[in-house]
Amino acid sequence: MTDCQLYLISPLDVSGDFPQRLERAIEAGPGLVTAFQFRVKGLDQHEAARLAAPLQAICAAHDVAFIVNDDVALAKRLGADGVHLGQGDGEPRDAREELGREAQIGVTCHASKHFAMEAGEAGADYVAFGAFFDSTTKASEHRPELEILEWWSNLFEIPCVAIGGITPANCQPLVEAGADFLAVSGAIWNGDEVAAVKAFAEQIAAA
Template identity: 65%
Template sequence: MHDIPCQLYLISPLETGGDFPDQLRKALEAGSVAAFQFRVKDIDQQEAARLAEPLKAICDEFDVAFIVNDDIALAQQLGADGVHLGQGDDSLDHAREQLGNDVQIGITCHDSRHLAMEAGEGGANYVAFGAFFPTKTKETFHKPEPAILEWWSAMMEIPCVAIGGITPENCQPLIDAGADFIAVSGAVWNDPAGPAQAVRRFSDIIQAGESV
């Protein structure tokens, strides 16, 4: 098992204009967040960069890793800390060639031990498993069990991310199974009490686990 405590990994909603920078700031002020993934769809790189730049500045201010979903060129343009690639996106080798060794590259591995091993052996900085629970954030076809996190933690030093429908109410088994990061989106941005309150709840759960 890894000695590093579980950490929070925020994923943006698809709409990141308007008052979203203020929401992000409040979320990062509320508790410890390790990474923020900028995830937008169906807009050109220029518009994506316009939306991303103020968010990256906020992440830099709070020392939170800024990760771009899917888009190697955008990650390069922004000087992002990392890029997250799905199985249908550019290859890990191409991303590493374009972005260099200092940029974090994460790979979606669904519920597949084989894909995870391939990613780890290929030089990924982390692997992501999910969706563990039903989610409205994106269409999902895979539902791993927490045991895959236990297996990975025992086998590999590379961190693993649990993703998919994670809430303060259901995250504990994933933390207990060895998730290095829990990736959350809707549970934070759609919280009726606001994103800051949601981050506080997740942070309290993670910190309680550290003290056990």
């Protein structure tokens, strides 16, 4: 299974030179980075939209899905490719009605098979399990076993995303267990994004 891809999650600060960093990261692994999640907190919609615009343009130019975290209204305003919902962020069905048939809707399922099956039945386009490792990006008390990725990928067609503290050094077992996407943030943005993407590419290819 070497068709695992990278799903980049933005740092909370996407100002300054971040658009250039995003473009470098996408270009460092042609075909490897296929989705980007815009995850900012505590900004009004106008400011969020202003920051999103250059990032959305970069994603569009490279055929990378632009996904908005948690905020269906912002996703609709931006004409984003989709939205990622936490367990408290509303129902996939409602998001689908707001955003249309083509929207990519993902749901955080933590370590729960039940949440994942519910999300699939409600029309989610992907489910996310995690955190698999300690993450500096987001605290999580949920620690799924690798087995949940194997279980999901053997039974369901809907892609699954592994999230939480994933680095090039620890990602191989997740790929081998059947993760379709690795959602990564700190491992990319806390250092040299080009070197990080290339390191992920090597490890995924070797898995």
